[in-house]
Amino acid sequence: MTREEQVKAVGLKAGARVVGIAPVEAFREKVPEGYRPEDILPGARSVVVAGGDGPTAGAWRCPDHRVMEITGYDLRENVAVHAMCDFIEGTLSHHAIQAPSLPVHGHEPPMSMMHAAELAGLGTRSLAAHIILNPEYGLLYYAALITTLPLEPDPPLAEPACPHPGCAAMYKRIGTTPCLRVCPACLAGKVSDGRIQESTYDRERCHSRAQTYGIGSLQKGLLQIVNEDDADRRRTMIYSDFFTKSLQSVGFFRDSIAQCFECMRVCPVGRKYRKLK
Ligand code: SF4
Ligand code: SF4
Known part of the structure; x- marks a missing residue:
């Protein structure tokens, strides 16, 4: 096995659905200085990206869409990245660090996992909230590692995963696609010659609608509570569903992942893996 195959095999065995490799130089075109892989790990040569499954096929079928957020994930892409880091450091004797995908200050993470996944040839941006779609599996969740290990990169995809041929045909016929039709409040776009021409x-x-609870909602709710003079109302606010969910999200140290999947529910890319007996 080549080194690339060895690293990927470790990630796949640890639960990643797909693994791709991007060279650090590829980030220079669109990523400003200070946020590039080599700014996070000096001497970095490669970025290895793991894509993991989101909700299980069964979770997609639950009639209460809110259940998906708390039952549908195993976040194995993070486990895969840690397993590959251990392999790179322990066996191949090169530095490796999980790429930071959560903010360390402010509201923006130091590194975009979406961009990393595109550069590693794992997917392309879609009309649905610009979610990266893998051409085979559709919606995946991405984590990455940065390493000083030189690895042969995978090329970005030659053909975009979105629009699916069925969506392009639908757009030609009636001027919309399944995702644009299901969420006109958030999504808009144009398709021409089977390619995305415009996307908003x-x-x-x-x-x-999709990420109601998190650190921001706790701060907002807390401010309202401390400014509330009426003791009964204050009590109701503290025990409310909104404030309780906000506390829960902070307790689990995560913002809400998603409470709305409608644009992905109607997307045909990767849907075959959700059709089981
Ligand atoms: S996640 Fe929901 S609210 Fe957000 S774009 Fe998709 S359908 Fe619209
Ligand atoms: S429904 Fe069609 S147009 Fe929308 S994201 Fe999926 S493939 Fe793209």
Whole structure:
């Protein structure tokens, strides 16, 4: 096995669905200085990206869509990245660090996992909230590692995963696609010659529907509670579903992953893996 195959095999065995490799130089075109892989790990040569399954096929079928957020994930892409880091450091004697995908200050993470996945040839941006779609599996969740190990990179995909041929045909017929039709409040776009020509995603609107709970909602709720003079109302606010969920999300040290999957529910890419007996 080549070194690349060895590293990928470790990630796949640890639960990743796909693993791809990007060279650090590929980040220079669109990533500003200070946020590049070599700014996080001096001497970095490669970025290895793991894509993991999201909700199980069964979770997609649950009639209460809110259940998916708390039951559908195993976040194995992070486990795969740690297993590959251990292998690179323990067996191949090179430095490796998990790529930071959560903010260390402010609201933006130091590194975009979406961009890393694109550069590692694992997927392309879609009309649905610009989610990276893997051409085979559709929606996946991405984690990455940065390493000083030189590895042969995988090329970015030659053909975009979105629009699916069925979506391109639908757009030609009626001027919309399944995801654009299901969420006109957040999504807009144009398709021509089977390619995305224009794509707009209103993140603030989507956020208010798909990611209601988290650190921000706790801060907002707390401010309202301390400013509330009426003791009965204050009590109701503290025990409310909204405040309890916000506390829970902080207790698990994560913001809400997603409470709305409608644009992905209607997407045909990777749907075959959700059709079971
Ligand atoms: S996640 Fe929900 S709210 Fe956000 S773009 Fe998709 S369908 Fe719209
Ligand atoms: S439904 Fe079609 S157009 Fe929308 S994200 Fe999926 S493949 Fe792209």
